[in-house]
Amino acid sequence: MFSDIAQYxxxxxxxxxxxxxxxxxxxxxxxxxAIKTLQLDQNKxxxxxxxxxxxxxxxxxxxxxxxxxxxxALPFATGxxxxxxxxxxxxxxxxxxxxxxxxxxxxxxxxxxxxxxAIIINNSIYGMTGGQTSPLTPHDKRGTTSPFGNLERPxxxxxxxxAAGATYGARATAYHNQLLTELVMDAYNNPGxxxxxxxxxCPVSYGRRNKFKTPADMLxxxxxxxxxAGQRAPREEDFQIGEIFKSQAPEYTxxxxxxxxxxxxxxxxx
Amino acid sequence: MNRxxxxxxxxAVAEGALAAGVLFYAGYPITPxxxxxxxxxERLPLIGGTFIQMEDEIASMAAIIGASLTGxxxxxxxxxxxxxxxxxxxxxxxxxxxxxxxxNVQRGGPSTGLPTSPAQADVMQAKWGTHGDHPxxxxxxxxxxxxxxxAVIAFNFAEEFRIPVILLMDEVIGHLREKxxxxxxxxxxxxxxxxxxxxxxxxxxxxxxxxxxxxxxxxGYRYHVTGLTHNEKGLxxxxxxxxxxxxxxxxxKLNPYLDRIQLVEEVQLDDAELIVVxxxxxxxxxxxxxxxxxxxxxxxxxxxxxxxxxxxxxxLEKYANRKYLVAEMNCxxxxxxxxxxxxxxxxxxxxxxxxxxxxxxEILGKIREVVHYV
Numbered sequence: 001m002f003s004d005i006a007q008y009x010x011x012x013x014x015x016x017x018x019x020x021x022x023x024x025x026x027x028x029x030x031x032x033x034a035i036k037t038l039q040l041d042q043n044k045x046x047x048x049x050x051x052x053x054x055x056x057x058x059x060x061x062x063x064x065x066x067x068x069x070x071x072x073a074l075p076f077a078t079g080x081x082x083x084x085x086x087x088x089x090x091x092x093x094x095x096x097x098x099x100x101x102x103x104x105x106x107x108x109x110x111x112x113x114x115x116x117x118a119i120i121i122n123n124s125i126y127g128m129t130g131g132q133t134s135p136l137t138p139h140d141k142r143g144t145t146s147p148f149g150n151l152e153r154p155x156x157x158x159x160x161x162x163a164a165g166a167t168y169g170a171r172a173t174a175y176h177n178q179l180l181t182e183l184v185m186d187a188y189n190n191p192g193x194x195x196x197x198x199x200x201x202c203p204v205s206y207g208r209r210n211k212f213k214t215p216a217d218m219l220x221x222x223x224x225x226x227x228x229a230g231q232r233a234p235r236e237e238d239f240q241i242g243e244i245f246k247s248q249a250p251e252y253t254x255x256x257x258x259x260x261x262x263x264x265x266x267x268x269x270x
Numbered sequence: 271m272n273r274x275x276x277x278x279x280x281x282a283v284a285e286g287a288l289a290a291g292v293l294f295y296a297g298y299p300i301t302p303x304x305x306x307x308x309x310x311x312e313r314l315p316l317i318g319g320t321f322i323q324m325e326d327e328i329a330s331m332a333a334i335i336g337a338s339l340t341g342x343x344x345x346x347x348x349x350x351x352x353x354x355x356x357x358x359x360x361x362x363x364x365x366x367x368x369x370x371x372x373x374n375v376q377r378g379g380p381s382t383g384l385p386t387s388p389a390q391a392d393v394m395q396a397k398w399g400t401h402g403d404h405p406x407x408x409x410x411x412x413x414x415x416x417x418x419x420x421a422v423i424a425f426n427f428a429e430e431f432r433i434p435v436i437l438l439m440d441e442v443i444g445h446l447r448e449k450x451x452x453x454x455x456x457x458x459x460x461x462x463x464x465x466x467x468x469x470x471x472x473x474x475x476x477x478x479x480x481x482x483x484x485x486x487x488x489x490g491y492r493y494h495v496t497g498l499t500h501n502e503k504g505l506x507x508x509x510x511x512x513x514x515x516x517x518x519x520x521x522x523k524l525n526p527y528l529d530r531i532q533l534v535e536e537v538q539l540d541d542a543e544l545i546v547v548x549x550x551x552x553x554x555x556x557x558x559x560x561x562x563x564x565x566x567x568x569x570x571x572x573x574x575x576x577x578x579x580x581x582x583x584x585x586l587e588k589y590a591n592r593k594y595l596v597a598e599m600n601c602x603x604x605x606x607x608x609x610x611x612x613x614x615x616x617x618x619x620x621x622x623x624x625x626x627x628x629x630x631x632e633i634l635g636k637i638r639e640v641v642h643y644v
Contacts, residue, residue, distance in 0.1 A: 043492065059494055064487040064493065065494045066339065067494070068362065069358055072358075075329035079334060080336040080337065083344075087340070087487070
């Protein structure tokens, strides 16, 4: 079934650890297909992740892969990219990982506009630890640490990174798999900090507590609530998919290389 | 070429790191270490390297590990509060065996403490600050010359043994200005890289040397790095047998090399009745006190551990059956090692916590209490 992208997997690491019905596997396939279509050099692709269910993703892929500490994927990735800008660096994060413990790194990677392709797999919950509320859990929804409904409001994560200086933001879902592949490709092609929010389902730790009877119900929810720009007026729980914003700004590693060049010229003149 | 230069301790660390081949620095401003970052910001882009000021101390530690994984020698510098924040990813670098050098210019603590005053109270944190059983190498310079030389050695140790090395300074040594003679020839060690093609590379191989070869990310050796307990391929495991082997190699990997790692200075120890043990800025006062005491006919010597972790037990054990006086600017941290070796009854302590240096007179006073006659 996955023979088209089998070359990108470490067969010995499979089967994966994700629960039945989890969306991370289909997101992983969408990302692998983006890399295949982009025809990237497998030896030059780096995958960096933090900690959590989604951050186990790089371990299954046959690239240079690094599973770092909770929330810290972006500064590790920044070190790799700043040291060797010719590498293609993909960063896989979860919603709690990227927006709570890693929130500071997220806004600063955006501000630097460093050329990383970041993907937040947003399943609205801390799955690995058993279903605690994250900063992306919707208001009123239940987690084990919000047993009476979430009092807090979630981040609008794409608006957050846009305001912080990111130059590309897009959203798709586990259900909109082909669109996700296309958006990951666009994100890769954007020379700057790019974020794709991949809305995914966690049937075990989120769905069961929030009136989703089956994983299929959660995929249908993704299908029904997603809309494209201009398609219709959004209703409650609706969210826009596709490219959300794109802009141009100086990219960190290119600016640093310009600085090196300038200093070289000055020292040659001097 | 005149090889003598007047330098500040922090500057000497920066120059030593550059001489060792550092090409990447990530940091966050903090007193009293900031000069190192400032020098790196100016120098690294001139030599094709990279300086990046990160959003916090945690990110700085993460960034140098990432850079090191691509093959560059990488440095960060901080002080107590920042060192606390770095512990998370310091543990990551230890577990994943990624070489890097972390400078901690100690200031008074706990918490924000005394930002512009010296202390030596991060000795135990340097050893055990990050969770879990682990090895670490910690070096303590006591002069500006040694700041330069130990910066080079720190990189050599980090590269050879695939381990983070802590250069544990203090505010006095960091801001001291002294003459440095730039060594005409330096020994520079680079990490061992794989001698086999990618298909045969085992990134965490349990080989005879106990130190696996390390491939650069991006050079065709595709492998996995994780802070989870991992097998020789770098893949996560919960298998007790694999875990045992991983932990055995990780925690014992320095053992075959201790003689080279454990650096000490020994001053007039052979006939010493009393051995003063001191390191960093305190050892300067201790040396002066020993000279004065010797002048007065007292049989006193100085044992200065330059490498404090792993503690140079074998070197000190040569001088058994004496009295020992451990002077340090904390409540008594390294003294535990000396008490462990010789028993607490033969060990005196001299501690100071007010942000002021321990003076030669204070040490001399304590010497006179212990050694009453010639």
